[in-house]
Amino acid sequence: MPKVIIDDVEYEAKDGQTIIEVADEHGINIPRFCYHPGLTVAGNCRICLVEVEKAPKPMIACGTPVMDGMVVKTQSKLARWSRQGVMEFLLLNHPLDCPICDKAGECMLQWYSVEHGSGRSRLVGEKNHFDKRLDIGEHIILDQERCILCSRCVRFCDEITGTSELGIFQRSSDAVLNVVPGKRLDNHYSGCVTDICPVGALTLKEFRFGARVWFLEDTATICPGCSRGCNVNVSVRDNEIARLLPRTNTNVNDYWMCDTGRLIYQELSEPGRMETPQVHDAGTLQRAPWDRATHTVWKLLHQTAERYGHGAVAAVASAAATNEEIYLLRCLMNDLDGVEIAFPEHVQGEDDGILLNADRTPNRRGAAILCGDEAVDGSALQRIRVGIEGGQVRALLVMDEDLPALEGWADVPLARLDALVVMGAFGCPQLLQRAQAALPLAVWAEIDGTYVNFQGRVQRLRAAVRPAGEARPGWRVLADLRALAGHEERYQSARDVMDEMSATVPAFQDLTYPSIGEGGLPLPDAQPSGAPEAEPSPSGGVEESA
Ligand code: SF4
Ligand code: SF4
Numbered sequence: 001m002p003k004v005i006i007d008d009v010e011y012e013a014k015d016g017q018t019i020i021e022v023a024d025e026h027g028i029n030i031p032r033f034c035y036h037p038g039l040t041v042a043g044n045c046r047i048c049l050v051e052v053e054k055a056p057k058p059m060i061a062c063g064t065p066v067m068d069g070m071v072v073k074t075q076s077k078l079a080r081w082s083r084q085g086v087m088e089f090l091l092l093n094h095p096l097d098c099p100i101c102d103k104a105g106e107c108m109l110q111w112y113s114v115e116h117g118s119g120r121s122r123l124v125g126e127k128n129h130f131d132k133r134l135d136i137g138e139h140i141i142l143d144q145e146r147c148i149l150c151s152r153c154v155r156f157c158d159e160i161t162g163t164s165e166l167g168i169f170q171r172s173s174d175a176v177l178n179v180v181p182g183k184r185l186d187n188h189y190s191g192c193v194t195d196i197c198p199v200g201a202l203t204l205k206e207f208r209f210g211a212r213v214w215f216l217e218d219t220a221t222i223c224p225g226c227s228r229g230c231n232v233n234v235s236v237r238d239n240e241i242a243r244l245l246p247r248t249n250t251n252v253n254d255y256w257m258c259d260t261g262r263l264i265y266q267e268l269s270e271p272g273r274m275e276t277p278q279v280h281d282a283g284t285l286q287r288a289p290w291d292r293a294t295h296t297v298w299k300l301l302h303q304t305a306e307r308y309g310h311g312a313v314a315a316v317a318s319a320a321a322t323n324e325e326i327y328l329l330r331c332l333m334n335d336l337d338g339v340e341i342a343f344p345e346h347v348q349g350e351d352d353g354i355l356l357n358a359d360r361t362p363n364r365r366g367a368a369i370l371c372g373d374e375a376v377d378g379s380a381l382q383r384i385r386v387g388i389e390g391g392q393v394r395a396l397l398v399m400d401e402d403l404p405a406l407e408g409w410a411d412v413p414l415a416r417l418d419a420l421v422v423m424g425a426f427g428c429p430q431l432l433q434r435a436q437a438a439l440p441l442a443v444w445a446e447i448d449g450t451y452v453n454f455q456g457r458v459q460r461l462r463a464a465v466r467p468a469g470e471a472r473p474g475w476r477v478l479a480d481l482r483a484l485a486g487h488e489e490r491y492q493s494a495r496d497v498m499d500e501m502s503a504t505v506p507a508f509q510d511l512t513y514p515s516i517g518e519g520g521l522p523l524p525d526a527q528p529s530g531a532p533e534a535e536p537s538p539s540g541g542v543e544e545s546a
């Protein structure tokens with residue numbers, strides 16, 4: 001292994017590593033514009049110039065492999081003078097419109113002009129001018145004047161999506177970035193070019209002028225758009241989500257995310273959000289306090305279970321529920337002597353070969369671990385349907401699923417049920433018409449919990465905004481229902497549920513939120529391990545409170 005000295009400290013490098021890679025591994029900050037660890041090296045911006053002993057001129061750190069005995073100086077007079085020259089060159093024609101630029105505050109050109117620039121320009125003539133607002137794609141605006149021609153976006157479209165919509169045209173000071181004639185930047189990962197553009201040349205229409213970045217608070221969480229579970233940061237201002245950005249996780253999504261996931265937060269502000277608990281009263285659903293609604297739900301389900309016995313209560317739940325929610329749902333069903341829990345499939349097309357998975361549910365794997373394969377492969381759903389038609393299933397709990405929209409469910413006689421309870425974020429009007437109670441649940445951006453992605457990796461979901469209206473996290477609602485079943489109220493948070501799961505579910509053995517960490521953990525055995533043990537049901541029912 002080659003040994004290299006950087007700024008007077010010796011480091012061991014791996015064969016083939018470049019200076020910038022070794023520096024990054026050891027927290028040594030070398031500036032970069034064109035270098036990106038997810039793309040091939042272009043070596044065109046020159047801002048990473050460092051002094052290498054015995055080399056006749058400064059070398060680019062991103063394109064120079066380390067050699068045994070190499071001595072690198074990142075802060076020498078020559079290195080600093082070289083970078084200052086590069087900064088002056090890059091700023092020569094730059095419009096310097098930071099006050100109206102969306103990238104201000106997170107622009108690498110701003111940072112480096114402070115750290116490495118000279119603070120003056122020797123240009124005496126007029127700057128070059130290019131188009132400042134080109135609509136080049138469904139989500140993307142290009143400001144050609146701000147572009148520093150680093151070619152990151154060009155390489156992204158060549159190497160990651162393979163769609164090659166972008167190119168650098170003309171030469172010398174006339175060189176300009178644009179879409180290839182006849183093309184638009186409409187690939188399904190187009191938003192990623194705005195993440196990797198080091199300046200404000202490429203901006204996302206949906207975020208442009210939405211918020212100054214220094215007002216945003218980021219929460220590290222997971223995209224719920226498909227079973228990949230891309231790691232993301234949710235940026236929030238005043239309890240409103242302003243944007244989603246990919247968070248680097250080379251085990252899951254590298255540095256990227258798809259446009260569907262990037263904009264998934266917009267669904268949260270669509271009409272139809274349930275914000276208050278409701279119970280059936282005088283022929284319709286009426287707003288009710290949580291206590292009363294929870295008691296009503298428990299009474300409906302418990303009385304049905306008491307009357308009709310084993311298997312009379314069933315649940316259809318979304319595999320967008322967290323492991324903590326699914327675990328407590330499974331426990332509740334055990335309390336009610338219910339047999340079937342089903343998680344309908346939501347498959348759209350095929351995997352796109354980059355990140356987007358055809359399975360659009362984020363926690364199908366977790367549901368399979370906690371409730372068994374038949375809960376997720378359609379078998380349980382089919383049995384529930386037949387059970388409703390045949391009168392064996394008498395009470396149904398629907399959690400965040402638009403049941404009538406599922407294939408084969410439009411004509412299922414839900415009117416035959418003695419009890420229909422809806423829990424979720426958005427109420428399906430057809431279900432709400434028939435439901436005796438509806439409980440509003442908080443959604444992915446409002447809750448803590450965990451998902452298991454299609455790789456069998458458990459990852460943490462973190463609350464970024466407060467729940468809408470009176471909505472509550474599903475784990476809490478289910479825990480309250482279980483408390484009415486006579487169980488000790490022992491969960492203060494989703495973390496407490498995970499702690500219990502880690503002691504009772506073999507696949508989650510010894511897992512804790514800290515051990516899952518920021519990047520998630522592969523489960524040692526992500527195969528279905530059966531349902532958690534049933535806890536003894538209390539003998540008596542619980543009366544509805546006044
Ligand atoms: S638009 Fe941005 S990413 Fe693309 S070449 Fe210009 S500066 Fe680089
Ligand atoms: S690939 Fe899936 S998880 Fe990743 S951003 Fe897209 S929808 Fe979200």
Ligand code: FES
Pocket residue numbers: 031032033034035042043044045046047048049060061062063
């Ligand atoms: S970062 Fe090395 S040449 Fe651009």
